Amino acid sequence: MSVDPFCTKSETDKTVFYESASFMVLYDIKPVVRGHCLFIPKRHVVDLPELKKHEQRELWELLCSMIPRILKIYVADGNSYDLTSQIGPYSGRTIAHLHIHLLPRRKDDIYQSDSKNIFEDIKLNRSSFSSADVQKEVSALRKEFGYRGLQK
Numbered sequence: 643m644s645v646d647p648f649c650t651k652s653e654t655d656k657t658v659f660y661e662s663a664s665f666m667v668l669y670d671i672k673p674v675v676r677g678h679c680l681f682i683p684k685r686h687v688v689d690l691p692e693l694k695k696h697e698q699r700e701l702w703e704l705l706c707s708m709i710p711r712i713l714k715i716y717v718a719d720g721n722s723y724d725l726t727s728q729i730g731p732y733s734g735r736t737i738a739h740l741h742i743h744l745l746p747r748r749k750d751d752i753y754q755s756d757s758k759n760i761f762e763d764i765k766l767n768r769s770s771f772s773s774a775d776v777q778k779e780v781s782a783l784r785k786e787f788g789y790r791g792l793q794k
């Protein structure tokens with residue numbers, strides 16, 4: 643992976659649907675479940691402790707305000723979700739730019755089966771959704787969040 647897609651505006655432009663001062667929320671380009679989103683810092687940051695104090699607060703507030711809104715849209719059963727980030731070379735990380743995955747879960751999703759591993763599929767970019775599916779979700783999310791492409 644030579645190019646960092648999260649520092650490449652033409653890449654983040656494809657699926658961004660919400661921005662705060664220092665962060666963006668993207669729909670994953672290869673979602674493993676419906677509603678699979680990413681929280682990323684706008685500036686290049688690899689690990690959580692590199693965030694400045696005000697960014698740490700902003701990220702936590704963003705997660706706490708966005709998670710219920712996203713779960714409501716994707717009707718996560720029993721408010722179920724995974725929140726995960728792979729940091730460091732031995733974690734299964736594929737992109738060395740901090741990103742936190744939000745994975746809404748349903749009682750009938752394919753990962754309820756013991757033979758399916760959600761973390762493995764994230765690592766391998768294994769998705770059962772087409773790029774048309776992804777664009778449809780992004781359009782709906784932009785409408786829902788009133789996103790008009792404000793990022794610099």
Ligand SMILES: [Zn+2]
Nearest residue numbers: 646649686739
């Ligand atoms: Zn970066």
